[in-house]
Amino acid sequence: MNCGNCGKKVDERQTANLGRNRIVCFNCEEKLSEKKYWWSSSSGLIELELKVSTIDACTSSGECLTAVQLELEEEYIQDQVKDIDPELLRRELSEYACWDEYDLTNHEENLEKLLWIASGDVYDSEEYLETLEGR
Numbered sequence: 001m002n003c004g005n006c007g008k009k010v011d012e013r014q015t016a017n018l019g020r021n022r023i024v025c026f027n028c029e030e031k032l033s034e035k036k037y038w039w040s041s042s043s044g045l046i047e048l049e050l051k052v053s054t055i056d057a058c059t060s061s062g063e064c065l066t067a068v069q070l071e072l073e074e075e076y077i078q079d080q081v082k083d084i085d086p087e088l089l090r091r092e093l094s095e096y097a098c099w100d101e102y103d104l105t106n107h108e109e110n111l112e113k114l115l116w117i118a119s120g121d122v123y124d125s126e127e128y129l130e131t132l133e134g135r
Ligand SMILES: [Zn+2]
Pocket: 003, 004, 005, 006, 007, 008, 024, 025, 026, 027, 028, 029
């Protein structure tokens, strides 16, 4: 089979699945999984850098709350979210009009919403698609 990123012929045992039926060689997996995607909220006041593994986990179809919670525990995510002001986050999330005030009272849950939104945005972005297509 061929690597879905560089196109090199590889043994199936030496491939990794990046999600979205993206099978790549170990070289590319390393390269792609290290790459981080930058995201910022509409106001630009909250910024995150997300790994491909995080984006894939948080955008899997169906129930992904568990995945989001797991990703949120990742050290590199914690480093980015630990200083986010709860009030600011509440304000930013209310912009999305998906939740009312009551839904946004719990900061920990708001962080989950943030990561979920950010992953979805990046997943749908042109830049992310191009990486997956290996251009
Ligand atoms: Zn490759």
